[in-house]
Amino acid sequence: IPASPPGFKSGFIGIIGRPNVGKSTLMNHLVGQKIAITSPVAQTTRNRLRGILTTPEAQLIFVDTPGIHKPHHPLGEVLVKNAEIAIRAVDVVLLVVDSSVAAGGGDRYIVELLSQTTHPVILGLNKLDQQSETAPTLDRSYAELIAGAPWPMVKFSALTGAGLETLQTLLIDHLDPGPYYYPPDLVTDQPERFIMGELIREQILLLTREEVPHSVAVTLDRVEEDTTITRVLATIHIERTSQKGILIGKGGSMLKAIGSAAREQMQKLIAGKVYLELFVKVQPKWRQSRLRLAEFGYRV
Ligand code: GDP
Ligand code: K
Ligand code: MG
DSSP states (O other): OOOOOTTOEEEEEEEEOSTTSSHHHHHHHHHTSOOSOOOSSTTOOOSOEEEEEEOSSEEEEEEEOOOOOOOOSHHHHHHHHHHHHHHHHOSEEEEEEETTSOOOHHHHHHHHHHTTOOSOEEEEEEOGGGOOTTHHHHHHHHHHHTTTSOOOEEEOOTTTOTTHHHHHHHHHHTOEEOOOSSOTTOOBSSOHHHHHHHHHHHHHHHHSOTTTGGGOEEEEEEEEEOSSEEEEEEEEEESOHHHHHHHHOGGGHHHHHHHHHHHHHHHHHHTSEEEEEEEEEEOTTGGGOHHHHHHTTOOO
């Protein structure tokens, strides 16, 4: 890692908020690469992921987190605990909300969690592109939500990129002088292997019915790099035999669709050809088992 130039700033920025407000979409847009998978399903993000943006004046290390909500089972507890750890371990907290709807109880719960933090907090109003004539009322509900707190508010769209330059400048303003924590050309701390598994899970989230996504885990059994192609063998773990039918589909059509969409995403990631083979395995109640959670790569 090179020495940073004089006056260089750096630091860790925790992206936190309710599920589905656009945290992962935002991180991907800011670093310019798809590191975290995104979908309309809550709990898409299960791990703390770092996305790194290096500019001539600063290195911003974003920590994407699972959405914060009241947990109902061990997986949920692990996710929320990880988000809370992220709040403590960063230099700046970027609280993201969905400004196309009014502030609600879920946002209030997080603001309460944040009331004890000593770090600077920035309130990011996302989904600007979805706001209509009700915008002033919605914005007011967020101003009231944080009333009394000296937190700057900034509006943007993680999807279109509108307002993200202003956000970036504001974030750099809040960082202290510091070194390069990562090589300037690195965009994530996650191994390619992990992202590949996530790209499979993303297609399952996007393509299957509501009841399947939450109970899916993906493991990569083998990755073999050849000179011309990368061969990937992966297993999709589900909790119930009944989900197997949905996942495989009529004549294997669903598994085929998942595989070909995931393969395309993987090819973009590694900029090379990928051969992907998927297996499905029933792993009863894996979400209840801390042993399995650990085995599937979650920090428990
Ligand atoms: P997370 O759970 O907070 O990480 O949210 P995701 O990044 O997974 O996004 C949840 C959903 O919101 C996805 O369908 C995104 O495409 C969508 N989304 C995220 N940001 C925006 C935005 O700025 N505008 C619109 N219209 N949709 C967005
Ligand atoms: K999501
Ligand atoms: Mg996410």
